[in-house]
């Protein structure tokens with residue numbers, strides 16, 4: 001992988017330094033999109049990804065205190081708990097070996113018998129972020145296996161959800177989408193950073209873009225662009241318009 005912006009002669013980039021979190025509560029969104037803006041192909045993100053993208057994805061998880069995802073992403077992408085990696089060890093001193101997954105859901109239509117709930121490390125139990133309107137029986141069932149956070153009445157309020165994670169000491173938040181969750185986080189002013197992989201393909205179809213929510217302009221400041229096999233790895237911070 002090489003860094004093409006800011007210009008850099010070496011091919012040897014240190015991903016964990018390039019993606020280090022700033023020393024303040026922070027919410028980073030990491031997504032992959034095709035060159036024509038689609039965030040899924042045939043319903044999944046996998047067809048847009050690459051070996052290098054999976055490497056970046058892994059490093060970003062290793063750096064995070066918690067991985068936040070919408071329930072549709074958890075269901076369609078078959079989320080399990082994040083699996084610890086040897087390379088994460090130096091990144092996670094004084095933290096559990098892998099970050100917990102926090103799922104945002106109203107319906108709580110989640111596979112409570114699946115690995116996300118049955119296989120999570122007790123130090124990184126899965127977190128379910130839901131609202132008062134969620135079915136009470138499912139909430140009770142989820143509470144047997146996961147930490148349930150109620151952060152809203154009819155829907156999860158994104159500011160409250162992010163605040164609840166921070167109250168637990170989970171201040172380095174990595175949001176892995178999907179677009180509907182991203183759209184609400186953006187509308188609530190909660191996104192500090194966007195890490196976007198642009199894959200060298202166009203796919204057409206009706207896939208959502210990175211934000212699927214109300215229209216609004218959020219200025220971004222480009223931090224870097226890395227490249228491998230034609231895939232671009234961009235990092236933007238929220239900036240001025």
Ligand SMILES: NC(=O)c1ccc[n+]([C@@H]2O[C@H](COP(=O)([O-])OP(=O)(O)OC[C@H]3O[C@@H](n4cnc5c(N)ncnc54)[C@H](OP(=O)(O)O)[C@@H]3O)[C@@H](O)[C@H]2O)c1
Nearest residue numbers: 031032039070071072073105106107156177178179180181
């Ligand atoms: N390209 C990428 O990097 C990438 C990354 C992630 C996902 N994806 C793709 O994106 C698609 C899924 O994304 P999506 O945008 O459709 O859905 P999503 O954002 O992953 O999840 C939407 C779901 O989250 C819950 N939710 C969202 N906001 C809520 C709120 N305010 N209160 C309560 N619950 C809330 C609801 O769950 P309930 O229905 O359970 O109530 C809702 O159905 C998949 O095809 C996936 O493959 C792509």
